Amino acid sequence: xxxxxxxxxxxxxxxxxxxxxxxxxxxxxxxxxxxxxxxxxxxxxxxxxxxxxxxxxxxxxxxxxxxxxxxxxxxxxxxxxxxxxxxxxxxxxxxxxxxxxxxxxxxxxxxxxxxxxxxxxxxxxxxxxxxxxxxxxxxxxxxxxxxxxxxxxxxxxxxxxxxxxxxxxxxxxxxxxxxxxxxxxxxxxxxxxxxxxxxxxxxxxxxxxxxxxxxxxxxxxxxxxxxxxxxxxxxxxxxxxxxxxxxxxxxxxxxxxxxxxxxxxxxxxxxxxxxxxxxxxxxxxxxxxxxxxxxxxxxxxxxxxxxxxxxxxxxxxxxxxxxxxxxxxxxxxxxxxxxxxxxxxxxxxxxxxxxxxxxxxxxxxxxxxxxxxxxxxxxxxxxxxxxxxxxxxxxxxxxxxxxxxxxxxxxxxxxxxxxxx
Numbered sequence: 233x234x235x236x237x238x239x240x241x242x243x244x245x246x247x248x249x250x251x252x253x254x255x256x257x258x259x260x261x262x263x264x265x266x267x268x269x270x271x272x273x274x275x276x277x278x279x280x281x282x283x284x285x286x287x288x289x290x291x292x293x294x295x296x297x298x299x300x301x302x303x304x305x306x307x308x309x310x311x312x313x314x315x316x317x318x319x320x321x322x323x324x325x326x327x328x329x330x331x332x333x334x335x336x337x338x339x340x341x342x343x344x345x346x347x348x349x350x351x352x353x354x355x356x357x358x359x360x361x362x363x364x365x366x367x368x369x370x371x372x373x374x375x376x377x378x379x380x381x382x383x384x385x386x387x388x389x390x391x392x393x394x395x396x397x398x399x400x401x402x403x404x405x406x407x408x409x410x411x412x413x414x415x416x417x418x419x420x421x422x423x424x425x426x427x428x429x430x431x432x433x434x435x436x437x438x439x440x441x442x443x444x445x446x447x448x449x450x451x452x453x454x455x456x457x458x459x460x461x462x463x464x465x466x467x468x469x470x471x472x473x474x475x476x477x478x479x480x481x482x483x484x485x486x487x488x489x490x491x492x493x494x495x496x497x498x499x500x501x502x503x504x505x506x507x508x509x510x511x512x513x514x515x516x517x518x519x520x521x522x523x524x525x526x527x528x529x530x531x532x533x534x535x536x537x538x539x540x541x542x543x544x545x546x547x548x549x550x551x552x553x554x555x556x557x558x559x560x561x562x563x564x565x566x567x568x569x570x571x572x573x574x575x576x577x578x579x580x581x582x583x584x585x586x587x588x589x590x591x592x593x594x595x596x597x598x599x600x601x602x603x604x605x606x607x608x609x610x611x612x613x614x615x616x617x618x619x620x621x622x623x624x625x626x627x628x629x630x631x632x633x634x635x636x637x638x639x640x641x642x643x644x645x646x647x648x649x650x651x652x653x
Contacts, residue, residue, distance in 0.1 A: 237418040240487035241411075242497035242653065245326025246593035247318050248480040250580040251286030255321070259580070260597060264626050268460040268579045268608045270474055275432040281448035282441035284455060284462040285432055286476025286581030293317075298387060306370045307383070309348030310430035311479075315380030316387050318481040319424050323388065326483035327495055328422060330389040337421040337489075339392035340381040341411050342481070343403025345585035345640070346431045347396075348374040353433050380428060392420045400640025401545075401582070403427045404480060404589030405648050411484050412501040421489040426481035426589035440475055443514070445549065447472035463582075464609040465546035465575035466553050466621050473547040476581025480589030482596075499596045502633065502651035503532025509643025516555045521637075521645050522562050528635060528647040529563075536564050539571065539649070540631040541604065543595045545639050546575025547582055556637065557616050569618045572629070578608040588638035592650065595634055599652050602630045 246256065251269030253259040262269065273285045293299045293313040307313060319340065328334065351374035358366040373379050377396035385394055393414070399406035404427035411423030440446040447462050448471070449455045455462035463474040490497055505528030509517035529536055545556055561568055576591045583590055598605050603626050610623035632652045639645045 234418065236416060239416050241415045241501045242485050242487060242490050243482050243499045243501065243596055244328065244485045244490055244495045244497055245322050245483040246481060246596065247321040247325055248478070248590050248593045249288050249291065249314060249318060250478040250583070250590055251288065251476050252580055254288050254291050256593065260594065263579055263594060263605050264603065266606045266608055266625050268463060270459045270462050270581060272459055273432060273437065276434050278434045278437050280438045280441045281450060282437055282446040282475070284447065284449045284459045284474060285437070286474055286478065287432065288477055306368065307374060308354055309351035309374035311344055311348060311428045312374065312380045312383055314430060314479045315342050315428045316384045318426065318428065318479045319384040319388060322424060322481040322483050328483060334422060335390045337392055338390035338424070339411065339414060339420045340384055340390060340394045340424045341397055341407040342381045343397040343399060343407045343427040343585045344377060344429055345400050345403060346429060346436065347377050349436060350430055350433050351375060353435065399644045399646060400642055401584050401587055402638035402640040402644050402646040403585035404587060404592065405636065405638040405646035407589065408482060408484070408501060408592060408648055409504040409506065409646055412504065415484055415486045421486045423484040424481055425484055426479065427586035428479035429584045429586040430477050431475065431584060432477050437475060445472055446475050461609045463548045463578050464611070465544070465548040465578050465607055466613060466616050466619060467609065467611045468613040469611060470548045470550055470553060472549055473577065474581035476583045478580060478583035478586045478590055480586055480593045482589060482592060497653045498600055500651040500653055501648060503528045503530070503534070503649035505531060506646040508645070511643050513643065514641055516552055516639055517643060518555060518559050521559045521639060524645040524647045525559065525563050525635065525637065528649050532649040532651065534633065534649065537567065539633055539635050541634040542571060542573045543591050543634055543636040544573050544575050545637040546577055548577060557619060569620060572604050572620050572622050574605055574622050575607045576605065588636065592636055592648070595636055596650055599631060599634055599650065602628060604629050
């Protein structure tokens with residue numbers, strides 16, 4: 233194999249669709265206002281008490297001119313069209329054309345935790361109600377993790393590598409990290425990296441509820457009459473995460489190719505740290521999480537004292553938030569109280585495989601504009617009183633780096649340091 237080129241990797245564009253808005257602009261505007269985008273589920277019917285979720289508002293694939301009604305019937309895994317739309321918009325934001333020069337050098341890495349589970353549900357329903365011949369011949373393609381990236385390539389014309397990093401709730405960061413390594417080494421010049429999740433079906437909602445992972449909003453809870461208060465990372469009354477659909481896509485570029493094409497960098501992918509727990513399939517493990525954070529900082533050529541902000545995994549679970557804070561204390565020591573630690577999931581919910589990509593896009597925009605997005609719905613927890621979570625309202629602050637954490641089921645951890653440019 234050829235020696236790596238050791239190129240710097242820039243983020244030159246991004247897009248997102250979240251419970252706050254179906255576009256990045258709509259999401260950003262509401263995020264800065266400190267809003268949260270939760271409501272009782274309308275995508276399906278469920279008797280689960282975990283019925284407060286994050287749904288992408290006004291999401292209609294048929295509103296896009298390249299999606300016809302027949303395509304929508306055949307491609308009934310919603311993550312397919314959502315990926316296609318996000319990739320198209322992220323490339324437009326980056327200003328990157330797909331032509332004979334760029335297309336063969338552009339890869340697409342889009343991760344997901346649950347893939348086309350919505351299409352599988354439709355197929356099972358058709359099978360049990362109407363018989364074996366009513367199972368769609370498109371079922372298997374709808375379930376393939378790489379198909380959304382493949383369909384985006386068919387639409388947009390890029391022919392570099394496509395695959396789906398499967399890192400559960402850390403998939404988005406894995407996609408960014410792998411894409412950055414591929415560009416650094418010279419395998420490609422550009423990467424569309426991110427994650428997508430369309431998980432709001434009864435079985436998934438109930439499965440998380442039965443694990444006691446998601447919040448059960450019952451009478452007396454402050455979210456019962458106001459569902460927007462359901463996700464509250466680091467709060468004393470946190471009770472579990474809010475399951476949400478969503479997607480995020482970042483366009484990465486080699487420094488030399490971005491300059492040659494006159495593309496404007498928004499941030500640099502400065503450092504990556506990743507590990508696995510070898511501990512438990514859901515419970516976080518401090519030693520390996522600490523290592524992932526420390527290695528990301530070191531890979532960026534920095535020390536913990538150089539990190540001015542942390543975008544936490546911050547799911548709003550009692551155990552998960554507590555362990556993450558213990559890990560942050562180990563990495564940053566007595567200085568932790570000086571470092572704003574924010575949780576985007578307080579506003580958009582937990583989008584599983586899309587979470588880290590959504591948070592990276594919002595985090596880069598916030599760094600670029602000199603803003604710290606808030607941790608919404610916060611009520612202080614005395615056990616976490618050394619934490620500045622930027623409670624409830626955005627804050628003006630200039631900073632040049634931030635650490636973005638992502639941890640997933642199976643004990644997979646991926647942390648990334650982004651540097652402002």
